[in-house]
Amino acid sequence: MIKEYFSNYFLHTSDVTFDLQKNEMEVLRRNGEPWKITLIDTGENVMTGGRIKRVADYIKDETFCLTYGDGLSDLDITATIDFHKKQNSLVTLTAVQQPGRFGAFTLGSEDTRISSFREKPTGDGNSNAWINGGFFVVEPEALDYIVDDQTVWEREPLEQLANTDKLAAYKHTGFWQPMDTLRDKNVLEDYWNSGTAAWKSW
Structure with a gap:
């Protein structure tokens, strides 16, 4: 299609x-x-790392951007690339905080009274909870960390890059929303229909 x-x-x-x-x-x-x-048709049974490896001949020796395509953001891609170039890393992933789904609160000393409450805070109240937002800037050398079609990009390659200090994180504090579930789809459609779609830049 x-x-x-x-x-x-x-x-x-x-x-x-x-x-x-x-x-x-x-x-x-x-x-x-x-x-x-x-x-490029990379096949139905190829894992995420294998899919990246299969397009290596088209990437050649250029720094490239990579995304899963199942999330929307107002990420400044140019700023992300500029950040990556200063890091001396092979991969820069975009770190985001999950949109809050639940009200977060702090219990007081008696554990029966709430001392603070915030409705649906980013990261559900944990300011240190950064996750992989699914947007990457990648050097071709990083493909050497992918063994074959069954390699999962988020496992051995990223883990080994992190262990060798070759994985950087660009913290994005703007809009980010995955579309993994029907609920996510409905949330994004509500943004679009209300004219508040932060990712719409055209």
Whole structure:
């Protein structure tokens, strides 16, 4: 479906005239982006690390960005890349705090009275709870940490990079929301429908 979309990109995004008698199409106004897009089928049974390894020939020796595609953010990608270049690391992951789902409170000394309460704070009240936000800046050398198709990117590669001081964290304190569940989907649709979608930058 994605390949078909880009194959017919001008049809989807431009104003066109169809001459049915001549079976011709004339593009009147092109609204296309100046992008070059490569789509690679990495297979259904390949793990996250294996998928990255399979596109190595297309990445070559360039620093590249990587995301899972199941989360939305107002992350400043340029700032993330600039941060990465100063770290002398092979990988920089974006550290985020989970959107709060529950009210967080602190119990007083008697354990029967609440001394503070915050409704749905970021990280559910734990200011030190940073997680992998799923956006990365990666050097090609990091692909050497991926063994084969069954390598999970978040396991051995990132663990080994962390153990050798080659994994940096860019702390993003802006908007971030995963879309892993129906609840997440509904939350994101509410943002979109209300006109408050922080990730919409166009």
